[in-house]
Amino acid sequence: MTIWRRVACAVLLLVVGVSLAANWVAPAGYAKEYRDAPDAAPSRAHWLGTDDIGRDRFARVLYGTRISLLLAPAAALLSTLMAALIGGLAGYLGGAWAKSAMAVTDLFLSLPWLFLLITVRALMPLNVSPLVSVLVTFLILGLLGWTSAARVLCSTAGSVRDSDFVRQARASGIRGMRLFWIHVLPNLKPVLYAQFWISIPAFILSEANLGILGLGVAEPMPSWGSLLRELEGMVSVGDEPWKFVPLVLLILVVTSFQLVLSKQEEVAA
């Protein structure tokens, strides 16, 4: 493990740990409004100040980090599983199956990612409870994010299918789904692992984009996207630099995720 990878792991563990301890670190919660101190500067009571309706920004950053960091991996897991099933099976079956699956994949891939996201998000009701909005946002990311991974998995599964040991297994009578589950799928693990890690930062950034555009997690629930919306009202960067804390945290976490993925796994992806 390289030094940079260790540092990245440490940063991720620290951020996840602190965000999981949000209930103890900021017991007042993310929605409590301090009406006597709206838009306050950082102080002992509010380490990162308060937002325009008096909610503690530090608490919101902690809870927002928790939401983004727990649900982005969940969405990545969903999309990786879908990619494994669709891409892996298509590659394993080959022929018309692979061609049809890849045609559907190409159809999805020909759409710019953000366009696809906002289109599908708009199909869902926008006026939903905050909890539902969180689930809908990350579910959409998970359900739509499988395409590029499926393409990679289809070609990998195709080469595994044509490998000697699979031919030998087939010759000794193992066929159908049993061959897929026992011999093909385990050999896709490195690619699946890499795709999972690649998807997490991509989903974090996508959620942030949706949140800033007002199509992500609904108020008062915080997420990095909704926290970054605060930058919209800023007049100059130097005036309230503490508002950039969520952005710095986001860059740190996304960079760490990218560093965690080693060179070999990147090649496998």
Add this chain to the structure above:
Amino acid sequence: MLGRRIARHGLMIIAVVLLGGLLSAVLVRFAPGFDVDEAQLDPHLNSQSIESLRQARVAENNILHFYFHSLQRAMHGDLGTSLSLGQPVTTLLRQRLPLTLRMIGFALLLSWSSALALALTAAWLRFFAYDAAATLVTGTLLCLPAAVLALLSVLWNVPGALAIALIVAPHDYRYARNLLAKAYSLPHIITARAKGLGELRILFWHVLPVAGPQLLAVAGVSVSLAIGAAIPVEALCGLAGVGQLAWQAALARDLPLLMNITILVTLVTLLANSGADVIGHMLRGQEA
């Protein structure tokens, strides 16, 4: 061979548009609220008028009928009417498209030239500090959500096209740098360098013929990236283009408008990718 390739791309584009249209029609048809028409709530209408409005909707309940009807109208240039803006979609697109195309065109020019210049310099110099600095800058830009770059561009009064270029260029740079580094490490290019051939001659005679088709493919992909980046940039910078229109349609759940924009964007993306592929094929053919 080339003709067959162009025909294949043409067929694929038609298939994708038809399939995309069907998918859009299905999504619009089954989206919550499709059966409801605000006009039915008008207190001035009598029961007969409301019933006739309902009957008009009944015909659209059949998905295939709805699809073919939409397709037929689209063939005559009628893409329907925006639910939120109350204007024909064709008019809205005609008004907004020039700004977006101009902005994306300028952004792509900027991003391709800067990415290629940076990547070429990195490949020529082979200097660790330069490579590390370029990787750090592009890496940081890649870690920023496109919408944050759009917000920062508003804050620093940067033109929208430059913001899109900053979103696209890091991707282009990463691919171009890897492709050029790979090309420069080919044995015949190392030999040419060792024999003292000029850098420009090596670039145009040996490197670009090898890396050119792949660089063109990257250029094709970056069109899709630029179109995607146009949404946050236009929405947050207040630019009245197609990206802003898509965002407004999404917020207002104006599905017919959103679907038409999505199909248009898909078409542009496919055309760009097919164009890049065909030109790349021509270059490979010339080299062979």
